[in-house]
Amino acid sequence: VRSRDPAVLLDEARSGDRAATGRLISMVERDGDARRRVEGLTFPGGGKLRRVVGITGAPGAGKSTLTDRLVTAARDEGHVGVIAVDPSSPFTGGAVLGDRIRMGEHTDDAGVYIRSMATRGHAGGLARAVPAAVRVLGAIGIPTVLVETVGVGQVEVEIAGAADTTVVVVNPGWGDSVQATKAGLLEIADVFVINKADRPGAAETRRDLEQMLDADPEPAAWRPPVLLATAASGEGTGELWKAIVDHGRHLVDSGELAGRRGDRLLAELRAALADRLVAEMPALAGAAYDRIVAAVTGYELDPHAAAGELLRAAGVGHPAGPTPG
């Protein structure tokens, strides 16, 4: 029987044991003590990551094939990890897209680690587990991680947006029907790539995207380049990797990398803090807790006011410490 001790698993994973790496990631996917221990051990790995690249876009845009090409390009820099985030059906419990087979050419390469993660019906949990999984890869010595998300929903965009560099993949003819999605993707894109650019309409799509970028009233220091590629043949994928590396250099030179990562870590801290506090509130507020909750579910006391009453009952929020000023 293999050890389930996170410290032992981490040593094994660092020696190249993929099963140990997989088990560590499984641990951060599930809530509980094991997760907290793995996070504690592997958290410093986040500081060792050279680049985390998010790849997002609509289903069928060709993200997997493109990711495959990027892995090849990234291998020149060292080991590469891929986290493929798949939505899953609550009815089957399994990942819907079994397309990891497309990553086939890298399966014999010990320098490439590929892992699928599924939502298992709780998208919020996944949004938290992915950054932790990326840090696990950093902790075992993988400097470059690609995070591929399957959808274009809010959660997928959030996950991909948690990368240092986000690549948004679209196809020729990407039209008005996804106007809303387009707006969301424009917000997170550091690099645009029009994949399947050998199809009609690539130039128009490029012009369309450039016009949307032109219309940004508050352009940032980095303007997302709009590239053409055909992942199936490999055409344009070298230029895509170069754009990713360019953006990485911009992040370092501008100091933005530390800022982006710091902001994300603060958001994680706030979420962890909120979880802990809410979980402890019944004990903290004592007998008042049930009364206040009943007033809310009885439409007598609104949630904001109830939150204030709970804090007073718990003696939190107005500590008897030194007064400001």
Added chain:
Amino acid sequence: VRSRDPAVLLDEARSGDRAATGRLISMVERDGDARRRVEGLTFPGGGKLRRVVGITGAPGAGKSTLTDRLVTAARDEGHVGVIAVDPSSPFTGGAVLGDRIRMGEHTDDAGVYIRSMATRGHAGGLARAVPAAVRVLGAIGIPTVLVETVGVGQVEVEIAGAADTTVVVVNPGWGDSVQATKAGLLEIADVFVINKADRPGAAETRRDLEQMLDADPEPAAWRPPVLLATAASGEGTGELWKAIVDHGRHLVDSGELAGRRGDRLLAELRAALADRLVAEMPALAGAAYDRIVAAVTGYELDPHAAAGELLRAAGVGHPAGPTPG
């Protein structure tokens, strides 16, 4: 100059002043004191709502036309409110879909109130504002509210799922490309309607959905009916309204209505509580706060462990009260 006092506005809104209603909803869309006062005043309105119906589905599925038909059907029961949730572009700041014009036939009906709400770049805020806006409508005496969401992303599904009864709108030929979306929608659907059922493939789509429902290993007491409709001609929309009313009766008879609403209110309470606590943490934890945050952003202390240290620094979580047992 019109009054900005929420209590005065509420009186005006109850007398049928639509501008006052609009202003109250605008107030709950924005964070701040006005929002909290409006929520405090209108919260009991949530208990007066007879039915809140969510209508969700992919862009282009015909939700607006269908909603229009449902308004007509619902008018037999009394006043009707419609909240149309539109995603918006962060670049234009405006709602992308200006299709409220399709609700045209109701614009002269004083018994119908229609309001669009846009994300304005912050989807989480919208997910919170919608239930508050629905309660504003309840507070001014509207018993039936339809909440129409434009997309099928996680947030839209969350918003629609916050209704008592959720109608999922699909079209014939709704295929494998939206497998992931399908799973998410199956989870929230109380009623399925295949709109544009005069197009080819409606029967196959119905069979497909029925098979997915058959495959549910843990079927609930209510099995979502799968209906056919053609909103443009009105065909099948009477049956759709009947199914919505049937589901409403099921919710009341089974006691599920109180349970669903109570669960949602508890979730709102937890969110409000987390917001307050996180906001007050720097003051509560004092000098330790900056040190702990720096340890997190320096990849020295993981967020979970940091949350524990912050609670200790704030003196929260282990109160010197009576010990359990």
